[in-house]
Amino acid sequence: MDTAERLVASAQELLWERGYVGTSPKAIQERAGAGQGSMYHHFKGKPDLAAAAMRRSAAQLRAQADAQLAEGDTAVARVGAYLMREREPLRGCRVGRMAMDPEVIASDELREPVRDTFAWLRGRLADIVADGIAAGELRPEIDAGDTAAALAAVVQGGYVLARAAGDREPFDQAVRGALGLLRAAATDPAA
Amino acid sequence: MDTAERLVASAQELLWERGYVGTSPKAIQERAGAGQGSMYHHFKGKPDLAAAAMRRSAAQLRAQADAQLAEGDTAVARVGAYLMREREPLRGCRVGRMAMDPEVIASDELREPVRDTFAWLRGRLADIVADGIAAGELRPEIDAGDTAAALAAVVQGGYVLARAAGDREPFDQAVRGALGLLRAAATDPAA
DNA sequence: GTCTATATGTAGATAGAC
DNA sequence: GTCTATCTACATATAGAC
Numbered sequence: 001m002d003t004a005e006r007l008v009a010s011a012q013e014l015l016w017e018r019g020y021v022g023t024s025p026k027a028i029q030e031r032a033g034a035g036q037g038s039m040y041h042h043f044k045g046k047p048d049l050a051a052a053a054m055r056r057s058a059a060q061l062r063a064q065a066d067a068q069l070a071e072g073d074t075a076v077a078r079v080g081a082y083l084m085r086e087r088e089p090l091r092g093c094r095v096g097r098m099a100m101d102p103e104v105i106a107s108d109e110l111r112e113p114v115r116d117t118f119a120w121l122r123g124r125l126a127d128i129v130a131d132g133i134a135a136g137e138l139r140p141e142i143d144a145g146d147t148a149a150a151l152a153a154v155v156q157g158g159y160v161l162a163r164a165a166g167d168r169e170p171f172d173q174a175v176r177g178a179l180g181l182l183r184a185a186a187t188d189p190a191a
Numbered sequence: 192m193d194t195a196e197r198l199v200a201s202a203q204e205l206l207w208e209r210g211y212v213g214t215s216p217k218a219i220q221e222r223a224g225a226g227q228g229s230m231y232h233h234f235k236g237k238p239d240l241a242a243a244a245m246r247r248s249a250a251q252l253r254a255q256a257d258a259q260l261a262e263g264d265t266a267v268a269r270v271g272a273y274l275m276r277e278r279e280p281l282r283g284c285r286v287g288r289m290a291m292d293p294e295v296i297a298s299d300e301l302r303e304p305v306r307d308t309f310a311w312l313r314g315r316l317a318d319i320v321a322d323g324i325a326a327g328e329l330r331p332e333i334d335a336g337d338t339a340a341a342l343a344a345v346v347q348g349g350y351v352l353a354r355a356a357g358d359r360e361p362f363d364q365a366v367r368g369a370l371g372l373l374r375a376a377a378t379d380p381a382a
Numbered sequence: 383g384t385c386t387a388t389a390t391g392t393a394g395a396t397a398g399a400c
Numbered sequence: 401g402t403c404t405a406t407c408t409a410c411a412t413a414t415a416g417a418c
Contacts, residue, residue, distance in 0.1 A: 161309055
């Protein structure tokens, strides 16, 4: 891995752990084993490096989610594969975390990967729920877009609950609870 | 409002907007119209003032939620009153936001009000869902604790989605979606 | 490409006068 | 109780040598 790659990887880790405001160029350099001059040679400054790191994290998260959402043959199974995937709730979401940062939200360039990631995720989930309704698996009373937003929100909010508790259990409860509610919305809840 | 109160109120606002790491003592003083010496006279330092501000915000949030959760006579109505209450999704949750801050999570004193707030909220929601199941309003297949965690998570995650999008709509979709799923878990979904 | 030197501002606090 | 002075460290760069 060359220096520029190490800087991006270090920035990804630190942004995940400490957010944008809490991450200094110096800390990134130290973690990457690179000097000041080196960082400013490869990147224009902190916002530039952070944007590269966030685009990378967003792409990785999307690839991961894409694989999980393809697992299973029913809507409930596919959503379940996404919800129940192995996570580290106490670390939070490396993309969602950025949405709470005022400087990220204030900058179009920094907010873009975050916005696109969740817009894409909600769209994918909405398609799966809509397919489930069309196939007669899910009750037609539920709205596909609203349900998709709720499912995406449960994961993001689960991170908040787990970190607040200092314990992963609330996260696990939240995703189990969401899946339980989705099963209740099936035309045959016993399935 | 005396100086100490103004300092706490200013700290509450800034912690909400910028988080713990992003809030400086100087910024708090300026917003409160107080000098350095004044702040260090009333509080031991930034962590001490922040802890006071967070306890205040936690108490206010809890009082608000307590009122909403008492509205209505069925479980679905009470949860609905809580979910659909007027909020400002783009500002995020002033308590939940703190859970993403590494320095808050690392300090027992700072994390305490956040932990207690969500433990209390999940408990209240779980009681309401359990009552709904006991009354025959909600299907017994759903777990009260898991469902409560999912409902609390939807609100917190809704903030993330709205801020990511730069638009309140995903928040509104998420709470509507959660309520729709809860209605589907009613023994009489048409009600 | 990487290094060291330098610069300006802020973070977070202490000391002591008033 | 509040003010001003002072302090050490860090944030975020730029300049120019190697």
